[in-house]
Amino acid sequence: MTTRLLLPALLLCLPIAACTAPDSGKGKAPADQSAAAPATSALDTDGIGKTVQEATDKARREISQGNISIANGKTPKAEISPQGDLLIDGKPVTVDAHQRALLLDYRKQVEQLANAGMEIGVAGANLGVKAAGEAIKGMFSGDTQGIEARVNEEAKKIEDQAQKLCGLLPAMMAKQQALAAALPAFQPYATMDQSDIDDCGR
Incomplete structure (x- = not known):
């Protein structure tokens, strides 16, 4: 996956997968609040969280143990191996x-960015599940006060994580430029520029 596309892909894939929950029945509301618990429990938050975590752990292993692609769609396929090839x-x-040494340093930075992106993806998945759970509870209990505030509080934490991820980009661009200057074969793949950093901040 290219560096430019890495973060959006991570953020899109994980929350979408996490928001897929088992069917909660025929769509009929229970006659009273006592029936709310079974309907709410149909949103299997533990199962969803476990699935997302397993996928994330697998992705981390693949990134740390396999080749990392640096192709940008306009150049021949290129990879950096764990050995720095x-x-x-x-x-x-x-x-x-x-x-x-520069290749390994750049690869390490890509891994760090990927792992930070996956952490945000997991947090986004958990937020989606929590929001759905809060909505279902509110619908059956009639207590909708505070749901938005609680969800927004969690969303703010994700925003803070995203800002930290954006903070990794200047160092990544510097490492990419240093590698391009030292290794001509890498130059066509050094496509990161200041706009990537600015866009991440927004």
Whole structure:
């Protein structure tokens, strides 16, 4: 996955998966509040959270143990291996010790950004489940006061996490530029610019 597209993909995929809940029945409201508990429990928050966490753990393993793609759709397929090899169209580019160190440093930064993005994705998934649960409880109990405030409070935490992720981008661009300057074969893949940082902040 390209660096430019990494964050949006993570943020879109995880919450969508998490908001898929089992059918809560035929859509008929219970006659009284005593029936609300079974209907609410149909939103399996534990199961959804476990599924999202398992997917995240798998993705983390793949990122740390496998090759990381740096292709941008306009250049030949390129990857950085866990050993610091630059592979273009599956063929390793000859690098010296300094270039390999820069490749590993850049790869580490990509991993850090990916992991931060996944944390936000998990938080977004949990927020979606919580919001749905709050809405269902309010619908059956008639108590809707405070639902929006509680959900917004959780959303603010995600916003703070996103700001921290954006804070990683300047260092990432610096590492990308340093690698491009030292390794000509990498230059076509150094597509990050200031607009990426500015757009993340917004």
